[in-house]
Amino acid sequence: MKTAFTIINNKATRDGFGDGLYEVAQKNPNVVGLCADLTDSLKMGKFHKEFPTRFVQVGIAEANMIGIAAGLTIGGKIPYTGTFANFSTGRVYDQIRQSVAYSGKNVKICASHAGVTLGEDGATHQILEDIGLMKMLPHMTVINPCDYNQTKAATIAIADYEGPVYLRFGRPAVPNFTPENQDFQIGKALHLIDGTDVSIFATGHLVWKAIEAQAQLAELGMSAEVINIHTIKPLDAAAILKSVGKTGAVVTAEEHQRNGGLGDSIAQLLSRELPTPLEMVAVNDSFGESGKPDELMKKYGLDTINIVQAAQAVIKRKK
Amino acid sequence: MNKITDTKELEKIATQVRRDIVRMVHGVQSGHPGGSLGCADFFTALYFNILNHNPKAFTMNGIGEDIFILSNGHISPVFYSALARSGYFPVSELASFRKLNTRLQGHPATHEGLEGIRIATGSLGQGLSVAIGAALAKKLNKDNSLVYTLHGDGELQEGQNWEALMFAPNHKVDNLIVTIDYNGQQIDGRLQDVMSLGDLPAKLRSFGWHVLETNGNHMSDLIETLNIAKGLTHRGECIAILMRTKMGAGVDFMEDDHRWHGVAPNDEQLQKALAQLEETLGDY
Structure with a gap:
């Protein structure tokens, strides 16, 4: 069956995040990355290798990660936190609510492995409530891009937006069909x-x-x-x-x-x-x-x- | 700002801060006087002697200045009094504490743009992580000024603190001075009865912290300990100060009594409290 769009390749949206983070970090020296023991899963390895002093490994301690990210913004940094969507939201809801959203901090909460397409790990890791949790927080921006190219563009674009952002993406390789190096406009369907x-x-x-x-x-x-x-x-x-x-x-x-x-x-x-x-x-x-x-x-x-x-x-x- | 070094003068300021606390809490019949009074000497020492800061030109990023994060946000009365008395905002604004449309929210918030507040706190256990982030940002910015925090001892029952206490030595966050209000009281009673922290100094040391202890209600001891702590910064070590204080310190009928954690004095109690606290800088 012929679709209106052509698949360029199959790639995971999380790869778009990793590549986008690497690219935006080259342009913007204030971008820092935090990860809770999932550097490879989040595809943050390239960023870590190139910018070791701007990468913060927090270990398996997501609440602390969100707080540290909020604190980094006080000194003008633009922190991107990376872990699975489940541990990016439900596990740390109050930390996001008080230290990030209510405090108006410029934290980018980057959440991989959202939804059932996380696969074999099962329901403990497959959050299906995260969009709801995040959109209920006043002034939180919620972004869920569709493919590799769009996730990469969104990852780059959110650095230029001042305020808390929830960026949701996934684990499996999926059709990549939107234009490379597209202009990503937050809030524009x-x-x-x-x-x-x-x-x-x-x-x-x-x-x-x-x-x-x-x-x-x-x-x-x-x-x-x-x-x-x-x-x-x-x-x-x-x-x-x-x-x-x-x-x-x-x-x-x-x-x-x-x-x-x-x-x-x-x-x-x-x-x-x-x-x-x-x-x-x-x-x-x-x-x-x-x-x-x-x-x-x-x-x-x-x-x-x-x-x-x-x-x-x-x-x-x-x- | 110019630092006040005379202990007697600092003690006078602390007395006025205590007056502010009981008057604020009485004025709205709501708020937390106990921990606020217990920490009045610390806040006075910090804001009038220890911090290198610029109250008249507050900036959120605090680049080039020492910054302070209050983790146990419920002792907002003492925080607001110290901020106002040191020049961050008009002293008269203290009268608006906890009232509709105030910038002096029940727990400190950045939302209303109150000068001197850099993070919202109140839901406990989050301040240390935030302070660590602020300290890491100072390192990235090659800014040699320091980050100070205050935490309640009861607050240490929140697990996030221990994530942060593990993180800081691991990452050698040595531009941070953590202080703990070690008054042994929490809402439901004495800490040792509600949920003992066990041997807190030993726990902190086993996590890799350099632990100092001081009398948090003795001005010259406090200043001396804070200066020792300053001297230990930027040497690869994390520094924590346990400040032994009395909840309610300065008002005899509130001292060392957990029932004054979050209860406002009535008119008669207010007069009794104010009779013990000399008006040194002029009431708001």
Whole structure:
């Protein structure tokens, strides 16, 4: 099946983070990196090797890492913390809340291995609540890029934004299809494919699945618009309302719980501004489990077919 | 700012700080007088003698200045009084403590832009990590000034402290002076009854810290110990000072009594307290 975008290669979004950190550190001497014993997993090795005095190994002590990052900002540094998404959020929520968000500190919380695609390690490590946790914090920016190139661009871009950021990415190699060296604008939705029957708003790994779903829907005679919401907070309300005003039906897609995720943010917006039939492709109040990433995406209803079915269902609900 | 070296003069300032504390807490019938009074001598020593700082031109990054992080944020009354009395913001603003639209929040915050505050604290156990980060930033900036902290002893029951206590010697954070208010009291009672810290000096030493001990309610001892600590910085060692204090120090009926951790005096108790504390700098 022909998709509207071509896969350049398959690469993990965490590699985009590692390469982006290395690149931004060369340009900006204030960038420092902190890691809690997961340097290779976070792909921070190249940064560590090139900038040893700007790398802080904290050991398995994430609460301390967040506090140290907050303290580094007092001296004008731009700290990037690196660990798994689970240990970047749930484990250190109060540290982020008080020492980073309430204190308005310029900390970049960089979270890998988000969602079920972490795979075999299972539910203890597969956080599906992190977007919700982070977006509830006042003034926290929440970014979930879709592929290697976009994660790299986002990693570079957030250094120039003053304020706390949660940057979420993943473990497995996934299709890399967005332009190399793209200009990443925080809070700006990316319109990928034009359509008229349904708007598909996807984030992270689900963006490629949405592109595949659009091609399948086209074969079934349905025209889907695909929009990449890489920034969940602040949400690009204007872009969403413009698309929904045209299509009158919405599917949201994310590797996260329904509660607290992208779908929840868009449903809130539309219920206030433009009530519209909406279906959510997301995990429905469940923990994950061990398995291969692809198997888990299927089992938890996060695959291309789930987006296609959600689109068909929501188009039927249109008046 | 010009340092005050005369012990008698410093003691007079501490007396006024104590008056400020009881008046602030009484004024809003809320806040934490016990630990605040116990640390009044330390804050006076720090802000009027020890710190190299510039209260009239506060900057968040504090580059070229010593900076202080209060980890046990609930003793905000003494922090606010020391900041105001040393010139960070108008003394009259102390009257707004804990009231709606104040910059003097119940626990210290950066959110309202109060000069002298560099991090929000209150949820306990987070300040040491933040101070370590600030100290690392000073090293990266080739800034030889120091970072000071204060922690409650009860606060050390929070696990994050021990992550930070392990980190600092491992990374030779030697531009940091950690002080601990060693008053042996917490909300529910005496530390040894609620959750003993065991042999705290031995624990700190086993984590790799150079531990000093002093009487935290004796001005000349305090200054002497803080100066010894300063002399030990930049030598690859981490320095901690255990300051033995009395909760409620300076007001006889509050002394060494955990019930005054977070209770405001009534009108009669206020008068009784103020009768023991001479007005030396003028009340706000």
